[in-house]
Amino acid sequence: MTLLPPAPAPTGALLLLPTPAPRLADHVARLGPVPLPAADAVLDVVRAGGLRGRGGAWRSTAAKMDAVRARAARARAARPGRAPLVAANAAEGEPASGKDAALATASPHLVLDGLQLAARAVGAEHAVVHGHPGPALDALAAAAAERAPHDPVPVRLVAVPRAYVAGQETAVARAAEGGPALPRPRPRDGAPAEVAGAPALVLNVETLARLALTVRGLPAPGPLVTVSAPDLPPRALELRPGARVRDALAAADADLPGRTRAVLVGGYAGTWLTADAALDRELSPEGLAPVGASPGAGVLLAATTGTCVLATTAAVVRYLADSSARQCGPCWRGLPHLAGLVEELAAGRGGPEGLARLREAVGLVVGRGACAHPDGAASTVASALAAVPDDVAAHLAGRCAEVRP
Amino acid sequence: MDLIAASPLWVLARATGVVLLVLLTLVLSLGVATSAGLRLARVPRFAVQLLHRDAALLALALLVVHVGTVVADGYVDVGPLAALVPFTSGYAPVWVGLGALALDLLLALVVTSLLRARLGQRAWRAVHLLAYATWPLAVVHGLGAGTDGTSPWLLGLDAACAALLLAALGVRTATRAARRAEADATAPRRPLTPAGAPR
Amino acid sequence: MSGRRPAADARLTVDWTACEGRGVCAELLPEVLTTDPWGYPLPAGPGPDGTPRPWPRRDGLPVAPASVADARRAVRMCPRLALRLEEDARRRA
Incomplete structure (x- = not known):
């Protein structure tokens, strides 16, 4: 993916994407040193700030921290010495996304401030930075090395191949254990991911950067x-x-x-x-x-204008099908099936019967996988059918109203 | 086959041995069918599984009779310990030992299967692969240890059992190959090309 | 944690990474499960306008009290041990 350089924001100074990327001294001079209050104080700030996960799920960061703390207390009771792990998630398998790479490159110290704060909040004794090899991970690695003498919690780098599902929370935990960066089933949906019997707090790099700004009492940056x-x-x-x-x-x-x-x-x-x-x-x-x-x-x-929404959807779903970790049957069989049917529709073949089979294929993948990968494909297809009914009708008649040969 | 001359216990030992050959073949074939996820005609899969389990439990019960009658008969020198500990029998130590080994394996298979949920699938499966060793051990034991081992009718039965088992294995191999071909057909075409990006 | 649910309910969840679509569960629990074209379990009964009923990922598939005994059997007999039955919401916390 080619990523254009960040465009200047319409107004105000850039908090998340400053140029050039500051070194540690500049970073501290600009924003001040990161305060490291007690765990409960960090949590209070997170809760008051209403911080939510920017990896895509928008889950409450405070709720995630609470869950990890509760699980960690139980893990410690069962086996003392089991401390939770925190992970900065810089994996950005989504081809249409580049904000995490841009942020990690522009503000690596802000991300690592957040990582130390998150570790403080849940009592973690080690941290990892999880991402794909490239400039963003290099920037985070260089920054981590620069500040290692000051950071209370040591940070380890986990580089994983670029793949759509490599940033999923349980995939991050699995990679931290030395396994492949692939999702695995959780004991219960929504339960914290686990690393070797201890819970892992996995936070997107943007979430961590926002955490570092919130704790400093700075205004929340825009999206x-x-x-x-x-x-x-x-x-x-x-x-x-x-x-x-x-x-x-x-x-x-x-x-x-x-x-x-x-x-x-x-x-x-x-x-x-x-x-x-x-x-x-x-x-x-x-x-x-x-x-x-x-x-x-x-x-x-x-x-x-001039772009077929259904053709784009077909390409997207094919990409998602090809990105399946091929661990769960309904995903590795259902997504190629779904992609084939969207391709038929986009090509003006299949007719009403094909459309009925397509709607059925959407229902076949929802909720049926260790991660939400199949659900994502289902959402894209179902929303396309709902958003552009006229395009669908035109394709059923065998032609695309938007793209003329 | 001089049934009259032998003692009733010895006759029972021989009879149970022959029935066990058939039963263990059935158990293993049903197990192979289960592991392939095969449906036998209209018989539901769970019924195949239950039949596999029940036949195995019946085999274990018959095995107790088989061993018990041999030990109790006293016609040959096989003690209770020799029936469980391989190669310690006074009579035909190797042939009887193979049978004892098969008995131990079958016990392990049954016990781990009853505890499968607690053991977890992986450990259970590792033990369960021993089933493929149990059957040949039992067959070879039957060839050498018994009165009827090399009689034509028993050799014929051995061959029929082996044929059934091979057929089950063949069907499973074909099923798995078909499944693998299907998996290959849905495998991603590399390299992945993002959608909606500039071409 | 989930006070929105009566304590006596039972929910079926599937480890989709373990499931191989053998279909034993649907044979034993026809009132709760059916199978998709590949044999993987699917909630029984018609969904919105003839499409399959979506699988409730978050909470698992509800199992009526009358079917709980069959569900336990299905869990026990799954050839891949891929099924789990949570019988009491209070135990989930």
């Missing part, structure tokens, strides 16, 4: 997004607080909002919205919930 379109490579942007979808697209390319027909919000495992439904929504879970979407990991993929 960090990655915008792309058929003629625009993914571009990471820091927007002003309260920014709408329209602002994000315009920040990437001034005339993009005007030529956007539909937006895949939240990435490959996201939700298609028409431009009318999406553009004036605030880029937040609350702003997008009324139209059935979530910002996910801040990914916006615009389908511009």
Whole structure:
């Protein structure tokens, strides 16, 4: 993936994506040293700040920390000396996302501040930085080496091959144990991921950076997004607080909002919205919930005039099918089946019977896997069918209304 | 086959031995069918599994009779210990020893299967692979240890049992090959090309 | 943790990494499970407009009290030990 350099935000100083990336001394001079209060104090700040996970799920960070602390207490009772692990998750397998790489490259020290704070909050004694080989991981590695003498909790680097599911929470835990970066079943859905019998607090790098700003009492930065379109490579942007979808697209390319027909919000495992439904929504879970979407990991993929939404969906679902870890039957069999049916529809073949089979195939993958990978594909397909019914009708009649040969 | 001359216990020992040959073949074949996930005609899979389990338990019960009658008969020198500890028998130590080994393995298979949920699938499976050693041990034991070992009718029965087992294994190999071909057909085409990106 | 559910309920969950789609569970629990085209378990009964009923990932598939005994049997007999039955919500916390 080629990632354009971060575009300047419309207003104000960039908190998350400063240029150039500061070294430790500049970082401390700019924001002050990171305060490391007691565990409960960190948690109080996190709770008061309403911090939520930016890896895509938007789970409450305080709730995650609470769960890890509770599980760690039980693990310690069973076997003393079992301390939880914290992980900075820089794995960004989503092809349409680049904000984590941009952030890690621009603000590695902010991320590592957050990692130390997270370790403090749950009483972790070791930390890992999990990511794909590349400039972002290099930046984090260099920063970690620079600050190692000052950091209370040692940080280890875990480099994993670029893969869609490599950043899933249990995959991070598995890789930290020396295993493959692939998801594995949890004892219960929503339970903390575990590393060798102890819980792991896995937080996205943006979540950690925000944690480091919140604890310093700095204002919360606006959303960090990655915008792309058929003629625009993914571009990471820091927007002003309260920014709408329209602002994000315009920040990437001034005339993009005007030529956007539909937006895949939240990435490959996201939700298609028409431009009318999406553009004036605030880029937040609350702003997008009324139209059935979530910002996910801040990914916006615009389908511009002349682009077939169904063809794009077919390519997305094929990519997701090819990205299956092939561990769970309904995923490795169901996603290629689903992709084939979307491809049929996009090609104007299949007819109403094919569409019925497609709807059935969506239902076949929902909820049936160790991770939510199949659910993501189902969401993208179902939302495409709902968002562009006229396109679907045209394809059933054998032609695409948007793309003329 | 001089049934009259021998003692009733010895006759029972021989008879149970022959029935065990058939029963163990059935157990192993049903086990192979289970591990392949095969449906036998309209018989549901759970019924195949139950039949496999029940036949194995019946085999164990018959084995107790088989060993008990040999030991009790006293016609040959096989003590209770020799029936359990391989190669300690006074009579035909090797042939009887193979039988004792098969008995031990069968016991291990049954006990671990009853505890499968607690042992976990992986440990259970590792032990259960011993089933493939149990059957040949039992067959060879039957060839050498008994009165009827090399009689044509028993050799014929041995061959029929082996044929049934080979057929089960063959069907399983074909099923697995078909499944692997299906898996290959859905394997990703590399390299992955992201969607919606500039071409 | 989940006070929204009566204590006496039972929920079926599947370890999808272990499941091989043998279909023994659906044979033993026809009132709760059916199978998809590949043999993997699927909630029985029709879903929204004829499509399959989606699998409730978060909470597991509810099992009516009358079917709990069959469900236990299905758990015991799964050739891959891929099924789990949580019989009491209070034990989940």
